[in-house]
Amino acid sequence: MSANPTIEWTExxxxxxxxxWRSETGTPAPRRVVIADDTxxxxxxFRLASEGTGLLWRGDFQNxxxxxxxxxxxxxxxxxxxKAPPATLIDAFNQHRQAQSQRARTLNAVLIPVEADYGIALRRAPDVRAACEQAYGPADGEPSVASLRELQGLVGAYEWRKRGVEIPALGDRIHPHYGVFSPVRxxxxxxxxxxxxxxxxxAFDIGTGTGVLAALLAKRGVERVVATDQDARALACARENIERLGYAKRVKVVEANLFPEGRAPLIVCNPPWLPARPSSALEYAIYDPESQMLKGFLNGLAAHLEPGGEGWLILSDLAEHIGLRTRDELLALFEQAGLTVLDKLSVRPRxxxxxxxxxxxxxxxxxxxxSLWRLAARNNQAAR
Incomplete structure (x- = not known):
């Protein structure tokens, strides 16, 4: 047996x-499991799931x-x-996240047995082997159990990866891998x-994800782009997209925590927009705990910009309207990092x-x- 978590039950x-026990979202295995079927x-x-009991399914898959x-x-x-409405937007945000977390725990309680080759030996079960292999990696020859809801997510991501996401600015499609945030906005x-x-x-593209910004910079005529990420799935996804789009000779995807070596006249970063703690591994593209990535990018930007260069920070102000961060706090981060604002381009979400x-x-x-904040290092302004 491997070091993977184990789920136990009685037939x-x-x-x-x-x-x-398989869970790419980091959901812990239920402590108690009962058999469930078409009856x-x-x-x-719902009652059992609300109590934290897992239901291992032995009936028809479609049921x-x-x-x-x-x-x-x-x-x-x-x-x-x-209930009384929340007093503030940050209260509404916290209540919403708690409700979503509880919803996920309850609905993740329906469990499906998965064979050693990722097949599902239930009546009318779909073939999810290819989707599982893309998310989990090659089959390890051991049977497993996963939530039905997660398996549905795997299949959805598999189909999304095949179809791709239309990117009008690129005039092409980006194909997100499972676990890599899709550029839907x-x-x-x-x-x-x-x-x-x-x-x-x-140009440097920091935290490239699917590689969409690196590809867009190449499309705009940037001769060489270095795109970084430290997530293995994101690196594989970006490389595949860059190759398919025909930019492999101009875009290099490298593993790095934020910045690659050297300096560049343009450094772009689209960090997670909300300074809050992710509740699963898949939420790290949305939530930036204690603004770690934002602060890391800002604090390292001046040292990696060429004289006269610009850093482009792409950030929504939703956190400010919720109450998670103020505009003054954001501007203070710029100041502390030795940066000045050259311009700010903004657009309403669609x-x-x-x-x-x-x-x-x-x-x-x-x-x-x-907004896209155009930032420069204060000590480099003379070179502009």
Whole structure:
């Protein structure tokens, strides 16, 4: 057996069983597991899941999907007694995250046995082997158990990777790998497409993810781009996208914690926008605990800019409207890092949540702006 976590249960005939527990979201294995099948009602499943019990499915796969949908309706049902509205937006943010976390824990309780080759030996089960291999890596020859909800996510990501995401600024598609944040918010790409380039000789793309910004800089005529990331999935994803788009001779993807060696006349970074603690590994593209990446980029920028160079920081101000960070605190970070603001280009978001009145953070989203801050090192201003 490997060092992977193990999940244990007892079959209906009294036989004790165990298998690897798989969770790319970092969800811990349930401490108690019971067998569930086509006779299990949604009310029973919801009650057990709410208590933290896992339900290992032994029935028809499509019935498990229907059960999960029924449980989701129960989770999302408005409470009989209305709660007082949160006093502040940061309270609304914290309550929303708590509710989403509880929702995920409850719905992740429906478990599916996965064979050693990633097959699923249940009636009417789809073939998820290719999707599992992309997310988990080659099969290790051991049976495992995963939540149905996570398996659905794997299949969705697999299909999304095949189709790709249309990027109008590129005039092409980006194909995100599982676990790599997809560039679905196109407004920040429009800003990068429109901002005046200080140079076309060299650029650094810090935290490249899918490689979309590196590709866009190459498309704009930057002769050489060094794109960095420290996540193995992101590095593989960026390299594949850059190769497919035909920019491999001009874009080099390297493993690094923020900056590569040397200096550049243009350094671009799109860090996670919200200074909060991620609740899973997949949330690190959204939440930047204690603004670690933002501060790391700003504090190292001056030392890596060529004289007269610019750093482009792409950042939403949603955190400011929620109350997670103030504008004065952001400007103070610039000041402490020895940076000055040359210009700021801004655009309103176009994503569906911006106009969703049912969103708990609607009041903040209606005021949100996404900005590209053009920054320079104070001691380099004479070279401009």
């Amino acid at each position: 209906d005939d009294g036989e004790a069983r165990s298998a690897h 299990t009602t949604a009310d029973t499943a 498990a999907r229907q059960l999960l949908q029924a449980m989701a309706r129960r989770v999302d049902r408005p409470p009989k007694k209305k 196109g407004e920040y790409l429009d800003l990068v497409e429109q901002a005046p380039l200080p140079s076309t000789s060299l 994503h569906p949540k911006a106009s969703d009145t049912e969103d708990p953070l609607h009041a903040a989203r209606t005021r949100e702006m996404t």
